[in-house]
Amino acid sequence: MGKQTANAPAPAGPFQPPYYSVVFSGTRTEGDHGYGATAERMEELVASVPGFLGADSARTPGGLGITVAYFRDLDAIKAWRDDPEHREARKRGREEWFEQYVVHIGKVERSYGHG
């Protein structure tokens, strides 16, 4: 097997089911407009939510960005949804940063890893 790409973060999980996955897939508008700093702040903030398990993010340059966040239960998702800073970030996301996005909230029944 080859050598791992430098600086690649390990994928989150697997975790013990049941838990929840929140998939956010979106295309950005042009320019940063403060998105990068807010995204970093959200990453820090979500980690303090009780029941947050982990998250994965990837973005194809000029293409789709996907973030998947994992939570122990729906209460944890609700706590994150109701966070005032996160609410404000979502508002800017709709108005400024994202051309289009789709969210899928699922209950994870099976999870496994390799490597």
Add this chain to the structure above:
Amino acid sequence: MGKQTANAPAPAGPFQPPYYSVVFSGTRTEGDHGYGATAERMEELVASVPGFLGADSARTPGGLGITVAYFRDLDAIKAWRDDPEHREARKRGREEWFEQYVVHIGKVERSYGHG
């Protein structure tokens, strides 16, 4: 709102719940080793599985790659898992292409979009 980044594909969905999401997050080994061609073939092949709804893919250069595929039910996931070409691709994925990966299979209870 800014102009959409050129060539960015639209995110898949939202779809009518319930349905299933299969999140695959992984870090690649170095080099291509035939991965690109196989990934394109798998994208073509999965679209022919009855109950396949759509998929999103993103990869941070040198970082994490995430693919999320959406299926109507567990039978559709099983049909895809049992496809012989897909089995062979997964074997090469474990042996050659991925340093590490995690899979999360969830039943989507809620989905919404913007834009």
